[in-house]
Amino acid sequence: xxxxxxxxxxxxxxxxxxxxxxxxxxxxxxxxxxxxxxxxxxxxxxxxxxxxxxxxxxxxxxxxxxxxxxxxxxxxxxxxxxxxxxxxxxxxxxxxxxxxxxxxxxxxxxxxxxxxxxxxxxxxxxxxxxxxxxxxxxxxxxxxxxxxxxxxxxxxxxxxxxxxxxxxxxxxxxxxxxxxxxxxxxxxxxxxxxxxxxxxxxxxxxxxxxxxxxxxxxxxxxxxxxxxxxxxxxxxxxxxxxxxxxxxxxxxxxxxxxxxxxxxxxxxxxxxxxxxxxxxxxxxxxxxxxxxxxxxxxxxxxxxxxxxxxxxxxxxxxxxxxxxxxxxxxxxxxxxxxxxxxxxxxxxxxxxxxxxxxxxxxxxxxxxxxxxxxxxxxxxxxxxxxxxxxxxxxxxxxxxxxxxxxxxxxxxxxxxxxxxxxx
Numbered sequence: 001x002x003x004x005x006x007x008x009x010x011x012x013x014x015x016x017x018x019x020x021x022x023x024x025x026x027x028x029x030x031x032x033x034x035x036x037x038x039x040x041x042x043x044x045x046x047x048x049x050x051x052x053x054x055x056x057x058x059x060x061x062x063x064x065x066x067x068x069x070x071x072x073x074x075x076x077x078x079x080x081x082x083x084x085x086x087x088x089x090x091x092x093x094x095x096x097x098x099x100x101x102x103x104x105x106x107x108x109x110x111x112x113x114x115x116x117x118x119x120x121x122x123x124x125x126x127x128x129x130x131x132x133x134x135x136x137x138x139x140x141x142x143x144x145x146x147x148x149x150x151x152x153x154x155x156x157x158x159x160x161x162x163x164x165x166x167x168x169x170x171x172x173x174x175x176x177x178x179x180x181x182x183x184x185x186x187x188x189x190x191x192x193x194x195x196x197x198x199x200x201x202x203x204x205x206x207x208x209x210x211x212x213x214x215x216x217x218x219x220x221x222x223x224x225x226x227x228x229x230x231x232x233x234x235x236x237x238x239x240x241x242x243x244x245x246x247x248x249x250x251x252x253x254x255x256x257x258x259x260x261x262x263x264x265x266x267x268x269x270x271x272x273x274x275x276x277x278x279x280x281x282x283x284x285x286x287x288x289x290x291x292x293x294x295x296x297x298x299x300x301x302x303x304x305x306x307x308x309x310x311x312x313x314x315x316x317x318x319x320x321x322x323x324x325x326x327x328x329x330x331x332x333x334x335x336x337x338x339x340x341x342x343x344x345x346x347x348x349x350x351x352x353x354x355x356x357x358x359x360x361x362x363x364x365x366x367x368x369x370x371x372x373x374x375x376x377x378x379x380x381x382x383x384x385x386x387x388x389x390x391x392x393x394x395x396x397x398x399x400x401x402x403x404x405x406x407x408x409x410x411x412x413x414x415x416x417x418x419x420x421x422x423x
Contacts, residue, residue: 004018005112008105008106010105012104012105019125019126020122023121023124031152033119034124035157036118037111040115041110041128041131043128044159046135046158047078047139047142048140049270050144050160051141051142051160051268053146054150054153054163054164056168056169056183057309058254058256059081061253061254061289062164062261063079064079064286065257065258065284066143066264066265067093068096068281068283069261069262069265069279070270071280072280072283073271073272073280075141076137076138076140077095078092078094078130078139079143079145080134080144080145081145083411085288085414086419089101091126091130092104094134099133107130111132123147127155128154130144146190149183149189150165150186150189151188155190156189161195161196162196163198164197164260164264165188165197165200166200166201166257168183168204180203181205184204184206184208185205188211191212192215192217193216196218197212197217197218197220199219200257200259200263201222222256226240227239228256230250231246233250235247235249240267242266248277249282250281251284253289254312262277265277288302288415290302290313293418294405296401297396297403297404298320299396300406300407301408301414301417302316302407305408305409305410306345309345310348311348314349320404326402327403327404328399328400328402328404329352329403329404330404331395331398332351332354333357333392333408333417334346334408335358335409336359337363338364338365340410342365342369342373343373343376345409346374349408351379353381353395354371354374354383355383355395356371356385356391357385357390357391357413359388359413364412367385387416388417389416
C-alpha cells in the first residue's frame with residue numbers, strides 16, 4: 001500500500017480510492033485513533049462556537065436551517081454533513097460554498113503527513129479533513145452533522161456548545177442497539193457538561209434525560225421548554241421562555257427540524273434577530289429532501305430510507321394530492337440498502353405503480369426482495385430493474401403528465417437519478 005500512496009499532486013479520486021482501502025472496516029466506532037490525529041492537526045477547536053446535530057432523521061435539514069439563519073445574521077459559517085449525493089466535496093460547505101477538490105486534497109495531505117501508523121476509516125478521514133478546512137477558514141461558527149449514533153462518532157471529538165438531537169427511531173441496530181432507549185443513549189453521547197442540549201424528539205427516551213442529568217448538562221425539549229405551531233398555511237410561530245417569533249415563513253424543509261434549529265439558536269449565546277431568522281428560513285432548502293426536479297410529470301426525489309422518514313414522505317405526498325385533486329397515478333422508483341428496516345419502510349408508502357431497482361455493493365438490496373415485500377403489502381403493479389437509472393427511465397416513459405413520480409429509498413437511489421437528470 002505504501003508504494004501507492006497519493007501525494008499533493010494526486011487528484012481527489014485517487015485519494016478517495018486510497019482511503020477506501022486504508023482501514024479494514026468501513027465503520028469502526030471509537031474516538032481514540034481519530035482524536036490522536038486531530039490533536040496533531042490541532043483541530044479539536046476548529047471554531048469559536050460549535051453546534052453538533054445527532055438524530056435518526058432530520059439532521060441534514062436542521063443543519064441547513066442553522067446554516068442559512070446564521071449566514072443571514074452575517075456570521076462566517078462552516079457545515080459538515082454526510083453522505084454526499086454527487087460529489088465528495090459536498091460534505092463541506094464554507095459560507096454556503098461547497099468545498100473544492102484542491103482544498104480537500106490539501107487537507108488529506110496534511111492528515112496523511114501527521115497520522116503516522118494510525119489507521120483511519122474513510123469517515124474519520126473525511127471528518128478530519130472538514131475540521132482542518134474549517135480551522136484554515138477562520139470561521140465564527142461550525143455545524144457538525146453526526147454520521148452514526150453520537151457517542152462514538154468521529155464528529156464527537158469536538159466538544160459542542162449546543163448539542164442537538166432531532167428524532168429517535170430504530171436504525172443502525174447492529175451498532176446502536178435495537179431499542180429507542182439504547183439508541184437514545186448513543187445519540188446523547190454528544191452532550192457535554194459545558195454544552196446545552198436541545199431535544200426535538202417529542203417522545204423522549206428516558207436514557208437521553210439520564211445522560212443529561214448524570215453529566216449536569218442543561219436540556220431544553222420540544223413541547224416542554226419550547227413550542228411551535230402553524231398559524232396558517234403560509235406562517236408559523238416559535239415560542240420559548242425567552243423568545244417569541246411570530247409570522248415566520250414556512251421553509252422548504254420539515255417544520256419540526258426548522259423549529260429545532262431555531263430552538264438551538266434561542267438557547268445559544270449567539271445573537272440572531274427575527275429578521276435573520278425570517279430571511280434564513282426563506283432561503284432554506286436541501287437537495288434530496290422532497291425536492292421537485294421535473295414537472296409534467298411531477299418528479300419528487302427524497303432520501304427517505306427508514307420508517308419515520310417514509311411516513312413523513314407519505315404525509316407530504318398527501319398534502320400535494322390535496323392541493324391538486326386532478327392527480328393521476330403515484331409511481332415509485334425505489335432502491336434500498338438491505339440493512340434498513342425495508343418491510344416497515346415500504347408499509348408506510350402507498351403507490352399505484354412500483355419500479356424496484358437493485359442497489360450495487362455489499363449493502364445493496366436486490367429488486368426482487370423489494371418486490372416481495374410490496375406483494376406482501378398488497379401491491380400488484382411492480383417491475384424490477386438491475387439499475388436505478390433504468391427504473392427511472394421506464395417510469396418517465398410510462399408516466400402521464402398528471403402523474404407523480406417519487407424517487408426514494410436511499411441516498412444511492414436519489415444520487416443516481418440526480419446524476420441522470422443533470423446529464
